[in-house]
Structure formats: C-alpha cells, structure tokens
Amino acid sequence: MTVTIGVLAVQGDVREHVAALTDLGAHVITVRRPHEVEAIDALVIPGGESTVMDKLVRAFDLQEPLRKRLADGMPAYGSCAGMIMLADRIADARADQETLGGIDMTVRRNAFGRQVDSFETELDYAGFDGSVHAVFIRAPWVEEVGEGVEVLARVRHGAAAGRIVAVRQGNLMATSFHPEVGEDRRIHAEFVRIVEQSR
Numbered sequence: 541m542t543v544t545i546g547v548l549a550v551q552g553d554v555r556e557h558v559a560a561l562t563d564l565g566a567h568v569i570t571v572r573r574p575h576e577v578e579a580i581d582a583l584v585i586p587g588g589e590s591t592v593m594d595k596l597v598r599a600f601d602l603q604e605p606l607r608k609r610l611a612d613g614m615p616a617y618g619s620c621a622g623m624i625m626l627a628d629r630i631a632d633a634r635a636d637q638e639t640l641g642g643i644d645m646t647v648r649r650n651a652f653g654r655q656v657d658s659f660e661t662e663l664d665y666a667g668f669d670g671s672v673h674a675v676f677i678r679a680p681w682v683e684e685v686g687e688g689v690e691v692l693a694r695v696r697h698g699a700a701a702g703r704i705v706a707v708r709q710g711n712l713m714a715t716s717f718h719p720e721v722g723e724d725r726r727i728h729a730e731f732v733r734i735v736e737q738s739r
C-alpha cells in the first residue's frame with residue numbers, strides 16, 4: 541500500500557521535499573496542524589532555519605504530538621535544519637532552542653564556518669554505489685553519536701574531512717546536506733524503503 545509521508549511545513553524548503561517524495565510514488569501531505577500528525581506514516585523535516593522552525597513547531601502545538609509519534613517509532617528524515625530538529629543535543633545551544641529529538645547525537649549548527657557558508661562535494665554514502673553529490677548550506681555537522689547510531693557518510697576532503705554528515709538510528713535518518721535539491725533521489729528512496737519496512 542502507498543505510504544503517507546508528511547512534510548513538516550511550518551518553514552523551510554517544503555516544496556522540494558514534497559516533489560522528491562511524490563516522484564517516488566509516495567502519498568505526501570504537508571503538516572501544519574496537530575491533527576495532521578495523526579494522518580501520516582512518517583515525517584520529513586526540511587532544511588530551513590532550526591531556531592525559527594522550533595518556535596513555530598511550539599507555537600502551532602506540534603511539538604508534543606510530534607515527540608509522541610517519534611517516541612512511538614514513527615520514521616522520520618531530517619535534512620540540515622531537519623537534522624538539528626531530530627538531534628537529542630545541540631552543541632552550544634541557545635538557551636531557548638529546543639528540538640524534537642530522537643537521534644542520540646550532538647550536532648553543531650553552522651559548523652562549517654563563514655568562509656565556506658555553502659559548498660558542494662562528493663560523498664561516499666553507506667550502501668550506495670557511486671558517490672552522492674551533496675549540497676551544504678550553512679549546514680550542521682554531527683559532533684558526537686551514541687552507540688545505537690549508524691554513521692552513513694563523512695566529509696571526504698578539506699578542513700572538515702572526517703566530520704559526520706549523515707546518520708541513521710532505527711527508523712530515524714538525518715543528513716547535514718540537501719538531497720531535495722538536485723535530481724538524485726537515492727536518499728529519499730532509502731527513506732521510503734525504511735517507511736515501508738516499518739509498517
């Protein structure tokens with residue numbers, strides 16, 4: 541049966557994720573209201589600005605229902621700001637920033653620094669043939685992961701070489717970069733597979 545995937549639509553690049561998932565044959569709805577959280581099999585959290593996303597998630601009364609679904613095992617995938625929203629911990633977090641959490645990791649926001657605000661690079665990605673072309677925009681990296689977290693990709697070159705930029709813990713997946721921009725659908729396809737297997 542077709543899975544229904546919700547894209548959190550309070551802020552960020554919602555449209556690109558909707559398009560990528562629709563391409564893959566998923567039924568996609570946008571999630572802005574608490575009752576919509578009940579209608580989905582899985583959640584995608586887009587890139588954007590995590591401080592704003594967090595504020596809006598709380599203002600729209602979405603934090604509690606989303607945390608509950610995640611705690612019950614609902615699959616979720618977050619890119620960039622979405623990765624931050626799925627992190628249990630933020631390094632040097634602003635006192636008022638909260639996350640939904642779920643992945644036992646510490647992320648560092650805007651980690652690549654001002655000199656390289658945005659960049660593109662090729663990555664090896666666990667389980668994929670050939671590299672992934674990854675677009676980073678004021679991206680976080682993963683500073684530290686707990687035992688249950690599988691590292692899927694690290695930066696290959698430059699000052700940030702070795703930094704973790706894609707992870708999975710159970711049904712939760714996160715990337716520092718933006719696979720929703722561009723034509724490569726392998727990462728979204730991987731997530732759809734996780735969702736199908738979780739049912």
Ligand SMILES: NC(=O)CC[C@H](N)C(=O)O
Nearest residue numbers: 587588589590620621678
């Ligand atoms: N492209 C992005 O999603 C950027 C993330 C943003 N820097 C944040 O901290 O939320």
